[in-house]
Amino acid sequence: MIFENNLAFARQMDQQDPLRELRNEFLFPQQNGKPFIYLCGNSLGLQPKTAKHHIDEQLSNWHNLAVEGWFEGKSPWMFYHKRLKELIAPIVGANPQEVSPMNTLTVNLHLLMVSFYRPSGKRFKIIMEAGAFPSDQYAIESQVRYHGYDPKEAIIEVAPKAGEHTLRTADILAAIADQGDEIALVLFGGVNYFTGQWYDMPAITKAGHTAGAIVGFDLAHAAGNVPLQLHNWDVDFACWCSYKYQNSGPGGISAIFVHEKHFEDKAMNRFAGWWGYQEQERFKMAKGFVPEVGADGWQVSCTQVIPMSLYYASLRIFEKAGFIEPLREKSKKLTAYLFYVIDQVNKSLGEVQYQIITPATEADRGAQVSIVAKHNAKEVFNALMLNNILGDWREPNVIRLSPVPLYNSFEDVFITGEHLMKISKELV
Incomplete structure (x- = not known):
């Protein structure tokens, strides 16, 4: 043009x-x-005009229904997250069952790594981009230490060539191939926060799987920004915050993606909580954790209704945009x-x-x-x-x-x- x-x-x-x-x-x-001419949506998105309406709606439910709001009213809190799942899925290229809004980003990254970082024998390394957002660096380092490994040996950072600011896809793929059967996890950002580089996620996923590794992404700067096809790209897991390009407010709720191919893996570790228990039996308060099918099985605490209402306000605008x-x-x-x-x-x-x-x-x-x-x-x-x-x-x-x-x-x-x-x- x-x-x-x-x-x-x-x-x-x-x-x-x-x-x-x-x-x-x-x-x-x-x-x-x-x-202002506001050019900072990569850090915090603007407030939707309808945000107050959606918060007030839930405050009214709390006022008028109190505890019965979990099951009564136009949008019972017990199922409120399902309204969001239908709107989140098209943004990240997933089935609704593969996504769930919950917690905050780094909390979700830890919860997902409990399930998907499973070092064993010589396969214990994690490949990531150098200069990743600090939350990713700290979370990955602490997970590695938790499993008893030295981050200097277990974390492989792929850096740009001297004098360059962005990564070459060929160098990422070469690093994955070079580490081969020592890789347990490939964990990249979708879009680098500093340079704005959108990584070749399908190629990274394919290379990671060829090496026998699990592949996940932090999509903090990608979700709501660039078109994603997490299901079709065969990504194993992902998580993102929603307060940048998705305008859910400061510290707004996060969301996760888990590919449906992992739903039947009964041996998978997870840190369980009440809200991840199978929905139809949850209020029987039985012993022995039985996860809800899909990404909802990774929920820990009950629905965060007020933060979700802010996210919902923005998601409706995405829906209006197509x-x-x-x-x-x-x-x-x-x-x-x-x-x-x-x-x-x-x-x-x-x-x-x-x-x-x-x-x-x-x-x-x-x-x-x-x-x-x-x-x-x-x-x-x-x-x-x-x-x-x-x-x-x-x-x-x-x-x-x-x-x-x-x-x-x-x-x-x-x-x-x-x-x-x-x-x-x-x-x-």
Whole structure:
């Protein structure tokens, strides 16, 4: 597509956008009476306008039904999570039975590793990307130590080549093949939080299975951002938070995926809790854990109704959008336009003041552009904020900008470029 760096073009693109009205579904933060151009959805998504309604609905149920709310009313809490499962499944490419909303991300990562990291003999290693989000690093390290292994020996990190910022798929696959029958688990992020690189998940899954390993993904920056087909790709397990691209609120509820091929594995370990017990027999309070069929069998504690109601509010907007494919089409154009605008800034400055470290190839990225600022990085970021443009800062000199297709516009991207140009000329 041929882009133009002017306001008329940006507004024309917005007029042609079939999803443009979705922007009106969200509340934008303000500064000095003006709304921010919000480019931080990769860290925390905006609040849906309906969030308060869905919370109030459950508060009303609590008020009017009290404990009977578990079984009475329009949406009994006992089964509330099932409303979400039907809406989550299309976003990650799963069957509803394979997903379950529960807990928070790192808690779920630990619960799933109890089941899927089963070191034995020479097969004890975990392969992951270097520079993974700290939660993944800490969780994996502690799981390895729990099983009595030294993280320095058990954890294999695949790093970019010298001078590069992103991983080559060939290097990931080579590392898996090289470790071969010593690998117990391949555990990657779906999209890297720092660079925005979307890993080749089908290829990684196939390589891991060829090596005889289990394959799982942390989809914190992928779910709701890029199209996923977890079931068809034969991924063993995954988990994600929902407060980034899925707008469920700060610390919002997480969700898990477990491939149906594992449902009948009676020998699988898990940390059990009451709510994971088979649903029809749960209130008999019997001894001896019998898991509910599907991902719900990994539940531990009872339904977190209020956090789920926030997630539900956002999921209904995804449903209105037609789920992930229409959003992905807009996302590709928005992100490409941001690439173009940043390039225009560099050309105007006569140097590469802003080096983009997010992959240039469309298929290798989601709704995120990470830039390394050559000069005055923090000053540029602060100046953008003063001009009502809110991105995300990462030490020592990286600014992450995330044009989210649910609520960002081409005009947002153009204006960001204009301010970036002005700020850069004033600071250099």
